[in-house]
Amino acid sequence: MRLTNATSVKKSVKQGIRAVAARAGVSTASVSRALNNPDAVSPSLRARIEQAIDALGYIPHAPARILSSRxxxxxxxxxxxxxxxxxxxxxxxxxxxxxxxxxxxxxxxxxxxxxxxxxxxxxxxxxxxxxxxxxxxxxxxxxxxxxxxxxxxxxxxxxxxxxxxxxxxxxDNEAAAHRAAAHVIELGHRRIGIVSALQRNNDRASARVAGFRRALAENGLELPPQWHVEVPYTLDDAREAARYLLNLKDRPTAVVCGNDVIAYGVLLEAERDGFSVPRDLSVVGFDDLDWSRHLRPSLTTIHVPxxxxxxxxxxxxxxxxxxxxxxxxxxxxxxxxxxxxxxxxxxxxx
Amino acid sequence: MRLTNATSVKKSVKQGIRAVAARAGVSTASVSRALNNPDAVSPSLRARIEQAIDALGYIPHAPARILSSRxxxxxxxxxxxxxxxxxxxxxxxxxxxxxxxxxxxxxxxxxxxxxxxxxxxxxxxxxxxxxxxxxxxxxxxxxxxxxxxxxxxxxxxxxxxxxxxxxxxxxDNEAAAHRAAAHVIELGHRRIGIVSALQRNNDRASARVAGFRRALAENGLELPPQWHVEVPYTLDDAREAARYLLNLKDRPTAVVCGNDVIAYGVLLEAERDGFSVPRDLSVVGFDDLDWSRHLRPSLTTIHVPxxxxxxxxxxxxxxxxxxxxxxxxxxxxxxxxxxxxxxxxxxxxx
DNA sequence: GTCTATTTTGTAACCGTTTTCAAGTTGTGT
DNA sequence: ACACAACTTGAAAACGGTTACAAAATAGAC
Structure with missing residues (x-):
């Protein structure tokens, strides 16, 4: 056995698309076409190629493909x-x-x-x-x-x-939030608090706050600073915020929330503090998570698809x-x- | 302006690593090294290269890198x-x-x-x-x-x-489930039902069921077929299963669940049907989701990190x-x- | 200053595809 | 039978990096 011979053999068939091409007795171009644009290759060739492909268990190499095709x-x-x-x-x-x-x-x-x-x-x-x-x-x-x-x-x-x-x-989060606040206003509420998500780097949270505020302003309602609290996306923080709001001397009769998790926290804390929802306090969420309709009381909220x-x-x-x-x-x-x-x-x- | 001239110019510097190399006056190999193994290149070259890189806003092309480095x-x-x-x-x-x-x-x-x-x-x-x-x-x-x-x-x-x-x-889900069931057995329960997740193609769900069953068997407890229900991962399905279990003539005093969502569904349905948890019924979950400790009653469950x-x-x-x-x-x-x-x-x- | 060992740098061959271009094949209308 | 169009196929040049290898530069020992 000659080295030259061995070398040439080794070089002829390695792997990848060339191996498939070699086995099917066609060019790499045809294999590529059979893969990407089957109609551009004749049925007979296509069959030979496909057979070679799964005989070899060939899997195209995406990075190479990306490199070459951009x-x-x-x-x-x-x-x-x-x-x-x-x-x-x-x-x-x-x-x-x-x-x-x-x-x-x-x-x-x-x-x-x-x-x-x-x-x-x-x-x-x-x-x-x-x-x-x-x-x-x-x-x-x-x-x-x-x-x-x-x-x-x-x-x-x-x-x-x-x-x-x-x-x-x-x-349109601003409009949706406006709708949520309008709902409690229509119900007759005049003292409305906001528990929103953190607004920093979060235009969704900001838009919602803006919508809440616009609805209040349009109806001539005041929003004392202490009635607007921002909290992270956790039940514990929402509960803490709710506890603070509910223990104010002068407290709101309704709370609009930046999302359902916050609303759930408010619900939990209200119950714990002996408030009955919705009799003593109305709560509106935002997002309509799966479990929101299962809560007791079930949650009024904004559904977002x-x-x-x-x-x-x-x-x-x-x-x-x-x-x-x-x-x-x-x-x-x-x-x-x-x-x-x-x-x-x-x-x-x- | 000659075409030949234009062509040769176009070919000399295009983009990518070669453009960086050209601008820094080094070879592509050095640029590559500066990127992947900075210590292998002298500080002065490295500086020139880095300067060229951000002058050109060069971003390495991962697919090419993957192709060549495997x-x-x-x-x-x-x-x-x-x-x-x-x-x-x-x-x-x-x-x-x-x-x-x-x-x-x-x-x-x-x-x-x-x-x-x-x-x-x-x-x-x-x-x-x-x-x-x-x-x-x-x-x-x-x-x-x-x-x-x-x-x-x-x-x-x-x-x-x-x-x-x-x-x-x-x-070890089997062991954990065994522990959960053992807990209610230790409390004195003898009539224990199971609401599990769908076991098909889900070895986690199966292992949990196996653990529950082993605990029952080891304590000589029967598990009538109607006391074991399988449900998809939704509150609605869990509630339906719970409704079924709770309305059996001969019903369990405790239910061990395949996960917390199911347990929550059981809790909800029990409340709705007038059962008090844990007085009339004990419920155990699995997973320890965030809200599980906030539920009323809070949920006994298996914590999994x-x-x-x-x-x-x-x-x-x-x-x-x-x-x-x-x-x-x-x-x-x-x-x-x-x-x-x-x-x-x-x-x-x- | 010379010689050797070590480090730094450059050259060029690959990595596994796609795709342009040309060549070969087949089909159609006259 | 011929010219021409339409379709198949193959050869080879990219695509943008890495890396083996060689060459050049530097350092160290005498």
């Missing part, structure tokens, strides 16, 4: 946290949709930190994502520049801002990438769900 | 669903750890479908992941073969099976990939958390 069929998503039912829902829905159209998803979390978000974006772009799904429109300036410089398509999800030059899809929202975000990007014309600003409807936790205020609000 | 610093994870707090927690924790060591995560969901899981695995391998995190050890035979054929490191998370040849990290579990899974793979020796089977401790939902059975069990 398309990854991968989207990136950056969410503040996955540890929030609404985001988990949205991501699940987005991912389900993407996999149905042959795309993959790179998911990262920023923890509401703009610098981290920028870093993640850089990472994702380096990974070759075709587009980016971002939560809201509260971003680092560098992020906008980065996206522009690299011509990366993106969409802001979970907000609706038709006046901005960036694409977005989501519900998260799954649909995130799926549409995916659709927008996939369509844009396919060169189709799509709507830049898409509004997703919310709805007020009236349940047991709201009622007219007590006659003598002691 | 390492992606990316792990894949396949979970049944992300729409389950426990998994969301775990993934969040895993991802946080991975990003702290410079790895990325590809996340996909299988919906408890073994074929889908196999397909996802194929997809992830094609993507060039360095390793795979799988939920449990209930997989398609083809998946094991696939992993072996492609020499892809993996770990089963959320279970503890020291006798199996595959690496795993998690709590999910975050830690998934992080350890990541650690295992990262270490293995770094060539370090690591423990194949790692057990993560559970603990029984006794709260208000369990008590001795009523004297005259009507």
């Amino acid at each position: 398309r990854s069929r991968t989207l990136g998503a950056i969410v503040p946290t996955i540890d929030n039912t609404m985001f988990a829902r949205g991501i699940a829905s987005l991912q389900h949709y993407l996999s149905s159209v042959g795309y993959m998803l790179f998911l990262t979390t920023s923890g509401y930190d703009l610098d981290v978000e920028l870093q993640q974006a850089r990472n994702l772009i380096s990974r070759g994502v075709d587009g980016l799904v971002l939560r809201g429109d509260c971003h680092h300036d560098g992020l906008r520049k980065l996206l522009a410089d690299n011509a990366v398509p993106f969409i802001n999800v979970g907000i609706y801002q038709p006046d901005r030059p960036y694409p977005c899809v989501g519900t 998260t799954g649909e929202t995130w799926q549409r975000a995916g659709e927008y990007l996939v369509r844009s990438l396919a060169g189709e014309q799509t709507i830049m600003h898409r509004e997703v409807d919310f709805s007020l769900v009236v349940r047991e936790s709201t009622a007219p205020p007590p006659k003598s609000p002691k | 390492r992606s610093r990316t792990l894949g994870a396949i979970v049944p669903t992300i729409d389950n707090t426990m998994f969301a927690r775990g993934i969040a924790s895993l991802q946080h750890y991975l990003s702290s060591v410079g790895y990325m995560l590809f996340l996909t969901t299988s919906g408890y479908d073994l074929d889908v899981e196999l397909q996802q695995a194929r997809n992830l391998i094609s993507r060039g992941v360095d390793g795979l995190v799988l939920r449990g050890d209930c997989h398609h035979d083809g998946l094991r073969k696939l992993l072996a054929d492609n020499a892809v490191p993996f770990i089963n998370v959320g279970i503890y099976q020291p006798d199996r040849p595959y690496p795993c990290v998690g709590t 999910t975050g830690e579990t998934w992080q350890r899974a990541g650690e295992y793979l990262v270490r293995s990939l770094a060539g370090e020796q690591t423990i194949m089977h790692r057990e993560v401790d559970f603990s029984l958390v006794v709260r208000e939902s369990t008590a001795p059975p009523p004297k005259s069990p009507k």
Whole structure:
């Protein structure tokens, strides 16, 4: 056995697409075509190639494919946290949709930190994502520049801002919050408190607060500073805030909340302090989580179709990438769900 | 202006690492080294290169890097669903750890479908992941073969099976369930029902059922078929199951549940049907979700450190990939958390 | 100052695909 | 039978990095 011989043999068939090509007796170009555009290759060749493919258990190497074709069929998503039912829902829905159209998803979390978000974006772009799904429109300036410089398509999800030059899809949180507050006002409440989520780097939370406030202002209602509390996304913090509000000398008869978790905390604390909801206190949530209708009393809240929202975000990007014309600003409807936790205020609000 | 001239100019500097090299007046090899192994390049060169890098806003192209280095610093994870707090927690924790060591995560969901899981695995391998995190050890035979054929490191998370040849990290669900059932038995219960999650393709659910059953058997207790119900992971289904159990002529005095969501459903339905927990009925959950201690009555349950579990899974793979020796089977401790939902059975069990 | 050992740098061949371009094949209308 | 269009196929050059290897520079020992 000659070395020259061995060398030439070793070199002839290694692995990957060339091995398939060799086995099927065709060129790599044909194998590639059979894989990406089956109609462009004759049935006989296609059959030979397919047979070679699963005889060899061939799995195409995506990075090589991406390198050569400059398309990854991968989207990136950056969410503040996955540890929030609404985001988990949205991501699940987005991912389900993407996999149905042959795309993959790179998911990262920023923890509401703009610098981290920028870093993640850089990472994702380096990974070759075709587009980016971002939560809201509260971003680092560098992020906008980065996206522009690299011509990366993106969409802001979970907000609706038709006046901005960036694409977005989501519900109008300000309007929805306005609706929630209007509901208790219509019931006759005049003394309304707010327990919101932390507004820092969170345009969704801010928009909701703005909506609450606008409704109060439009109806000539005061909002004493001590009636507005901001809390992190945990039951304990919500309870603490509720305890504070309910123990004020001069306390509200209704509380509108930035989300359902907060509302649940308020409900729990109200019960513990001997208040009856909705007799002594009305409570409105926001998001309509699964268990909200199971609570006692069941929670009046704003229903937001998260799954649909995130799926549409995916659709927008996939369509844009396919060169189709799509709507830049898409509004997703919310709805007020009236349940047991709201009622007219007590006659003598002691 | 000559075309030949233009052509040669165009060819000299295009983009990517070669553009950086050109601008810094060094070779691409040096740029690569400065990026991956800074100590291997002299300080002066490094400075020139770094300056060129951010002058050009250069972002390395990961697919090219993966192609040429055969390492992606990316792990894949396949979970049944992300729409389950426990998994969301775990993934969040895993991802946080991975990003702290410079790895990325590809996340996909299988919906408890073994074929889908196999397909996802194929997809992830094609993507060039360095390793795979799988939920449990209930997989398609083809998946094991696939992993072996492609020499892809993996770990089963959320279970503890020291006798199996595959690496795993998690709590011993069977033992934990046994502990939960033992708790109500110790309280004096003799009539114990089970509401479990669907066992199909879910070894975690099965292990828990097995643990419950073993505890009953060891104490000579019967489990009439109608006292064991399986339900999907929703409050509605759990409530329905509870309604059925509680309306049996001959009903249990205690119910052990496959997870906290189910337990919550049982609690709700018991209250609705006029049973007082724990006076008339004891309820035990499993998982110890955030809100479980806030419920009224607060829920006795098994605490499982999910975050830690998934992080350890990541650690295992990262270490293995770094060539370090690591423990194949790692057990993560559970603990029984006794709260208000369990008590001795009523004297005259009507 | 010379010689050797060590470190720093550059050259160029790969990694596994896609895709352009040209060549070969088949089909159609006259 | 011929010219021409439409379709299949293959050869080879990218894509943007890494890395083995060689060459050059530097340091250390005498």
